[in-house]
Amino acid sequence: MSKNITRDLTEVLQTEQKKYYPSKKILKNANVPDYEKTLKTANKDTVKFWEKAAEDLIWFKKWNKVLDKKNKPFYKWFVGGKCNLAYNALDRHIEEGKGNKLAIIWEDETGKTKKYTYQALYEEVNKMANALRGIGIKKGDRVAIYMPNIPEIAISMLACLKIGAMHSVVYAGFSAGALEGRIKDARAKILITADGSFRRGKIIDLKKIADEAVKKCKTIKKVIVVKNNQAKIKFNKRRDIWFHDFIKDQSIETKLTKMDAEDPAFVLYTSGTTSKPKGVVHVHGGYSVGVLRTIKWVFDLKGDEIFWCTADPGWITGHSYIIYGPLMAGVTTVMYEGVPDIPTPDRVWKIIEKYNVNVFYTAPTLIRAMMRYGLKWPKKHKMKSLRILGSVGEPINPEAWKWFYNHVGKRRCPIMDTWWQTETGMNMITPLPSAPLKAGSACKPFPGIIADVVDKNGKKVPAGKGGYLIIKNQWPSMIRTIYRNPKRYKKTYWSQVKNAYFTGDVAFKDSDGYFWIQGRTDDVLKIAGHRIGTAEVESAFVSHKSVVEAGVIGIPDNIKGEVIKAFVILKKNVKGTEALKKTLKKLVRKTLGPIAVIADIEFVEKLPKTRSGKIMRRVLKAKELGLPLGDTSSLV
Ligand code: WT7
Secondary structure (H helix, E strand, C coil), X not given: CCCXXXXXXXXXXXXXXXXXXXXXXXXXXXXXXXXXXXXXXXXXXXXXXXXXXXXXXXXXXXXXXXXXCCCCCCCEEEECCEECHHHHHHHHHHHCCCCCCEEEEEEECCCCEEEEEHHHHHHHHHHHHHHHHHCCCCCCCEEEEECCCCHHHHHHHHHHHHCCCEEEECCCCCCHHHHHHHHHHHCCCEEEEECCEXXXXXXXXXXXXXXXXXXXXXXXXXXXXXXXXXXXXXXXXXXXXXXXXXXXXXXXXCCCCCEECCCEEEEEXXXXXXXXXXXXXXXXXHHHHHHHHHHHHHXXXXXXXXXXXXXCCCCHXXXXXXXXXXXXXXXXXXXXXXXXCCCCCCHHHHHHHHHCCCEEEECHHHHHHHHHXXXXXXXXXXXXXXXXXXXXXXXXXXXXXXXXXXXXXXXXXXXXXXXXXXXXXXXXXXXXXXXXXXXXXXXXXXCCCCEEEECCCCCECCCCCXXXXXXXXXXXXXXXXXXXXXXXXXXXXXXXXXXXXXXXXXXXXXXXXXXXXXXXXXXXEEECCEEEEHHHHHHHHHCCCCEEEEEEEEEEECCCEEEEEEEEEECCCCCCCHHHHHHHHHHHHHHHCCCCCEEEEEEECCCCEECCCCECHHHHXXXXXXXXXXXXXXXX
């Protein structure tokens, strides 16, 4: 069991038991007014609960079996049902006469804005769908998408789904190497990207990175390029085409492909314990059901909200709660392409006031960064439109929770601390607005989800004791497999604890049954809420000719949650200079992208290892932080 480094368990138990109750106003309006009763009813028969939830969507053909467990752990949901995720996010609203409603409000760092009604979005998506069909993309094909947070990313994703192609979105902060690996694994046929993006006033030359990646990808036949920030780019006339030219003469109507509930909708790569990222596969039917039900209940949506999730579409949070969730719920989603403190540290609060944002869903790292700028900035803004707040990506420390509650929500807005994963597709452990909250706890599992904290043998541990967080039932938006690697799917998630989904997180439950997430048990780091594998970072180090071996750990950071410290063994006769440290930092950044923040490098002679040769990162970490070493019986 990994040690609890980021927060002290006993301290949490002693000080954070205060409950924050919802106001009368919140309770009166809540979609789920009776929290405990709803949990109880749902959990009596979770399959029935999810079947009922599926009725919120439009199906072309009803399912004949809700949950098929025959070939476990390859579970199937809504078997025999026909639907399409994009249909439920778009066409449905047009058919219901809501075409004039705003679907997307977009703003970039420079202050440029664009708005799309559902009708306008629908037409753009259809044009794109037709254009994709026109170049031969068909059901089951993979389309790689490498784009900033701009409306065209939503248009491209939805267009893929309409024709039954799978998208594979790669976060635009990833490097050429990371993009190349993901394109190759998915065997994507085309890439959709942009000329560039703004960040802190600087131009990020996305197309150049994309070119470098595609050079080595034989499967890519065409590169479609959005003109986003007019950056000067190289154009390969035979291969590249501007997005606006690509869709120019297309019809605004298209034939929607009716999908089986279990047909894959997309693949999204995420880091695991080995250096190769896992392609997490989600499907049309169950994913839609889980995402729609959670967004409606957790964020209390009635259908006329302005919803702002500050994630990037390149992560699952963006897939589920910037694009598909808000659109399925028929609300307006805000997309902001830029950093939160430009031109002043109240940019975020300004956006909330400018667009009357009702639900604001963000990450602890952003909250902590804002805390550092001081109260002056949120105090300038009343943010009266806010009703519900949300947090996701990593544990939120009680201090940040209280700051968010007091100074952003002005004590009116409950905070939904949502624990979930790329693999779960939807919020899993989270309060609902009617639940009593505790600062720093993700509260209880969502209705229809049975979670627990257990030891290595799958035995429940008593309240207040740390253990492995597992999910004991199945849920509709669960990962179906790892793309082209079903063995790894089975091994990673379903072989650790018998008959349960293994989350890879450690947690404890308090005596009220509230969950407190502690962090990862495996070799996955969380930097500013972004997931990155130690093995990925280490292999980047080792790719340098002077490096023999490297071991990396996450060390606590006041804003990013974790940053990387690396222990590096150099080749004999190579001097460990400051210049070499700089070169190595640059190399890692180039290999993995700017999310892999290396705080420190230490040159060492040896690394602590197990008899079988595995680096004991736990020992490195304990030493670094001055903590007890724990069980070192396997150390050589
Ligand atoms: C890991 C999943 C889907 C959310 C975005 C990240 C950590 C996520 C919380 C939270 C404590 C959290 C876990 C989890 N995590 N949300 N509210 N409290 N930890 O998705 O990249 O797949 O990462 O993020 O460690 O396993 P992801």
